[in-house]
Amino acid sequence: QVLDFAGGRVRLVAVKAYYGGPMVGHALRALYEHMPKVDVRVAAIYRQDRAIMPRGDTVVEADDEVFFVAAPAHIRAVMSELRRLDKPYRRLMFAGGGNIGTRLARALERNYRVKVIERDLNRSKRIAEQLEKTIVLHGDAADEELLLEENVENTDVFCAVTNDDEANILSAMLAKRMGARKVMALINRPAYADLVQSGPIDVAISPQQATIGSLLKHIRRGDVVMVHSLRRGAAEAIEAVAHGDQSSSKVVGRAIESISLPKGSSIGAIVRGDEVLIAHHDTVIESEDHVILFLQDKRRVNEVERLFQVGVTFL
Numbered sequence: 001q002v003l004d005f006a007g008g009r010v011r012l013v014a015v016k017a018y019y020g021g022p023m024v025g026h027a028l029r030a031l032y033e034h035m036p037k038v039d040v041r042v043a044a045i046y047r048q049d050r051a052i053m054p055r056g057d058t059v060v061e062a063d064d065e066v067f068f069v070a071a072p073a074h075i076r077a078v079m080s081e082l083r084r085l086d087k088p089y090r091r092l093m094f095a096g097g098g099n100i101g102t103r104l105a106r107a108l109e110r111n112y113r114v115k116v117i118e119r120d121l122n123r124s125k126r127i128a129e130q131l132e133k134t135i136v137l138h139g140d141a142a143d144e145e146l147l148l149e150e151n152v153e154n155t156d157v158f159c160a161v162t163n164d165d166e167a168n169i170l171s172a173m174l175a176k177r178m179g180a181r182k183v184m185a186l187i188n189r190p191a192y193a194d195l196v197q198s199g200p201i202d203v204a205i206s207p208q209q210a211t212i213g214s215l216l217k218h219i220r221r222g223d224v225v226m227v228h229s230l231r232r233g234a235a236e237a238i239e240a241v242a243h244g245d246q247s248s249s250k251v252v253g254r255a256i257e258s259i260s261l262p263k264g265s266s267i268g269a270i271v272r273g274d275e276v277l278i279a280h281h282d283t284v285i286e287s288e289d290h291v292i293l294f295l296q297d298k299r300r301v302n303e304v305e306r307l308f309q310v311g312v313t314f315l
Contacts, residue, residue, distance in 0.1 A: 002075075005239045006271035006290045012043065012069050012237050014230070015082050019062040023081045029056035031081055039278040040070040040078050043268045043294035044235070051235075051264060051296040067230075069268030069292060071276045089156040093117070093180070095141030095171045096162035097127045100186065104161070109133040115150060117141040141171040144178070153179030161186045161205075169196060176200040236298045242289045244310040251291070251307055257281040262303040264296035 003012045017024050023031055028042055045052040046065040052058065060066065060082070070078055090113055094101040097118030105114050105127075114134040118124040121138050128136035139146045141160060152158065158175035160168035165187050172185040177200065184203040187193045193204045230237055246253035250260075256267050256279055270277040271290040277283060285291060291308075295301055 003237060005237075005269075005292050006276075008072065009271055009274075009276050010069060010269045010292055011072055011075055012067060012268065012292070012294070013075055013079070014065060014067050015079055017060050017062060017064045017066055017082045021060075021062075021082050023060045024062050026060060027056060028054055028058050028060065031078070032056075034081065035077060038070070038074045038077050039276075040068055040074060041266075041268050041278045041280075043067045043069055043237075043266050044296055053264065053266070053296070067294060069278065069294075071278075089182075091115075091154060091156045093150070093152065093155045093158045093175070095158070095160040095168070095175075096186075097123055097136065098161070098163060100161040102127050102130065104159070105131055105134045117146070117150075142167060142174055144174065147175060147178055155180045157182045157184065159184040159186075165189055165192050169201065172201050173199070176202075236295045236301055238293045238295065238301070238304065240291050240293065240304070240308045242285050242287060242291055242308060244287060248310050249287070249308075251285045252287050252289075253284065255282050255284050259285075259307070261293075261307075262295075262300040265300055265304060266294050268292045268294055 004010075005012065031040070031042075042054045044067045045054050045058065045060070046067075047061060047063075066082055068078055092108060092112050093115045094104060095117050097116045097120075101116055101118070105116050108114055109131060110133065115137060116127065116131075116134055117137045117139055118127065119138070119140050124136050124138040137146070137150065141147075141162075152175050155175070158172060158180040160172045160183075162168055168185040168187060169192065172183040176183040182202045183200070184205055185196065185201050186205045187196065188206070190206075193206060196204050242249060242252050244252050259267075261267070267279040269279055269292040270283060270285065271292070272286060272288075293304060295304060
């Protein structure tokens with residue numbers, strides 16, 4: 001999962017630490033010592049669905065879900081420390097030729113080998129005419145014989161994007177069992193997303209997450225310009241703008257270590273004009289800074305919002 005803030009100048013990335021990754025079994029301080037020129041901050045770690053507030057002596061374990069903040073240029077270097085970097089994806093297979101599947105195929109077909117499986121005959125004919133290089137197949141994506149014929153075991157990414165949650169889950173699980181390298185499923189129901197969280201499906205896509213984020217930024221108090229809902233809505237990442245001065249603001253003119261952040265929340269980065277500052281304990285927040293925060297528990301968001309509200313002395 002990769003989320004952009006401040007117009008893409010800062011990214012929050014969630015990555016699973018795999019067994020054999022260079023950082024697995026080592027404390028986080030080793031990451032900073034090993035890459036002194038790479039500015040990064042680990043915002044949170046989830047271990048067996050339990051949130052851990054990271055410190056320098058926190059040891060990364062296999063299967064940890066690590067959330068870190070960095071500038072785009074440094075993302076790949078950090079990921080290489082947490083997991084073996086994947087080989088480039090070339091072969092893509094989409095289950096479902098609806099709006100999502102067709103748009104994805106159209107966007108990717110020039111640079112990848114794309115196949116789309118669509119069970120409706122008329123629709124499969126129609127999208128075959130619309131797409132230039134994509135191979136369109138008529139059939140059921142949960143048909144084992146069809147997947148065998150289309151060499152699903154050589155597929156880099158299998159993505160089920162029909163409007164049927166059960167069909168998406170079933171076809172993605174089948175593709176994974178048959179050898180697809182990475183499988184993704186579009187899942188609308190939160191309860192279903194919870195069920196597959198630790199199963200064979202690598203990525204459960206919620207179409208509601210982007211919508212939730214766009215709605216939340218309009219209902220949050222204070223000057224909040226971006227909200228991303230994380231971990232099926234349990235956590236949030238927020239981009240807030242600091243206003244005022246020391247007399248009117250609870251954050252402006254203060255070092256991060258002196259700000260009373262709610263339990264389970266952390267400041268990952270600050271964008272000051274065109275400059276990206278990865279947050280450290282002695283970093284001082286200035287007026288008009290864009291502050292990127294991670295909240296392990298979204299129920300604490302009201303406390304964070306109050307921090308960024310400006311007092312009556314601010315004009």
